[in-house]
Amino acid sequence: MPDEVAALPSRLYSVKEVAQRLAVSIKSVRRWITAGDLRAYRLGHQLKISAEDLRSFLDRRGAKALT
Numbered sequence: 001m002p003d004e005v006a007a008l009p010s011r012l013y014s015v016k017e018v019a020q021r022l023a024v025s026i027k028s029v030r031r032w033i034t035a036g037d038l039r040a041y042r043l044g045h046q047l048k049i050s051a052e053d054l055r056s057f058l059d060r061r062g063a064k065a066l067t
Contacts, residue, residue, distance in 0.1 A: 014049075018049050029049075030047075032057070037057065038053065039057075
């Protein structure tokens, strides 16, 4: 397996999925990404958030992790 593939996060969420999981608007998630609070990856025309980055974001905010 190439190193690039091995380095990929195991789970990627869309902006909409993160918004639904956190019960906030898509606009809020996009605002966090723009502000640099939540790391996102651009895949084509879509933004994706790794499970690890979402956990880190929630930890910094003192929120409980989602399962």
